[in-house]
Amino acid sequence: MSRIRILLVIMAGLFLASCKDKSKKPGDEDRPLTFAEFSELFPAAKLPYKVSIETLKEKTADSLALKPKVAAQFLPDTLTAGVFQKEKPRIYPLAYFKTDDLHYVLVKAAGKSSSVAYICLFTPKGAFLNRLLAGQVKPGNTKEITTNIDNRYNIKVNTAEKRSTNYTANREDTYGAYPDGNIALIMTNSTDPGSGGLYNPIDTLPRTHKVSGDYTSGESNLVSIRDGETAKEFLFFISFSKDKGACHGELDGTARFTGANTGQFRDKNSECILEFKFSAGRVSISETGCGAYRGIKCMFEGSFVKKKEPKKKKA
Template structure:
């Protein structure tokens, strides 16, 4: 087709008035050739069932554009999709990861992959893929940097795994990913566990809070910064009851600190959990401000105590009827060795 079009137009250009010089004819011919090449390129189909390799732009175009906030539940996951919409595993392996379904499906199980949505985020971009196998249907959140490089993945939805849990997810406009796992128990009872993750620029995810309607055991708080150094005079663990703690650890220098806050109020009906890096201010004060949201915490240190107060909206990290606030008493620490 390219040669037929080009030759036809060459004949037309050759029959132009003699007043059009050779340079002008050559220029017109060059423009027509560029246009013909572009048309040929646009008419090629890349990817499945073709000999043309798929580009990242082709791969990305398979995903429906979306925005935050975003939700994916089991009902949506179960909607049947035409096999023609599936993407080849080789393309997923090339542009994302070859371990997408690892741990959820056996190596011998035939799994079809369907591109769902692509979403631009504040710190990273997302691609959501559905995997359909004989045993289950699973949703994955793939995290990419702003140049399209794959960084990480999260299992965010499932129609029912081996333990009977049904998993759904939501991502708010602050890039907080909430993964909810619901499991049927005896009778009409169900257990619900909600995990909240913050997505970092490098693709790593940080568990910032866990909510569950299951029984709470006193004294069992997992402190993710427990092993960090505590040489600063304000570093240590401050508690209020068995299930509330403000943990302070040394920062990169004397002006910063690492913190972890976890509290449970109203017999476990209202919980909150938050961790991050704060900085010290004058007058025995400290402050934390989330770069991706309005959440902020004020710390006021005194002899053996710390008082915290919420100075921004931190609703993504706590229940709606309670706040990051109150006084905590410093625990004595036994030096190791």
């Protein structure tokens, strides 16, 4: 065989190998990825791990963002609901680590209005189970959220709120993640004796609709309703704690009105369905199949009373 033929054979082989490598590129959005390929897009992290203010504020190149089809394949479309309204944030891979029972995927969602981080829990086979807000910074907001994950996989979420020039209130909520995806609140430490409140990710969003507002049942149970992008839907955030903190549940998303005083949320990533019934100053909720978002021994159900809005002072 002549040298020219040998050279042509080698070049053809290199070309085919190049095409083959490109077809296996994990970030290729033109084909479905396996969960193993998806996890390869994330830096392998070692514990302890911290989601810091610097991580949230850092400007990351757009080229490093997850492609929309890749993110949609593995992450719920309600992941950033309640934080981003009219803008679509870019999703960046932060870190990945795993145990025998759970795989932890950390992402950052960044837009003009805010930068947030989430811990997303998956089964070893790649089924999405649950997520937890692990960080948030917002221009002009006095509240910042960061997270530390220790060597025992305890998730410590710290909320710092600047109350005055010389005083910042800090609250640390420690969570444990379980094989079924349940995230349970283990302990809360606070430097603010009078706080005792919940962090509401949709608190500052518009509440002009007649049913929008905050509904409570005791200090640790909140159903927050805010205006949706259209008149046919509304945003919600639910957090409750029962049995003296032994059972906890949390869920947010976008629900649709099914009647003048009723609404429904259907989770696209599980069998979870929430029913809302609004009456004079109250909302009642009930669920079907929402075990991924709560403890085993408690459910999203009950009646909540609407809090009165503080009267605005006349100018």
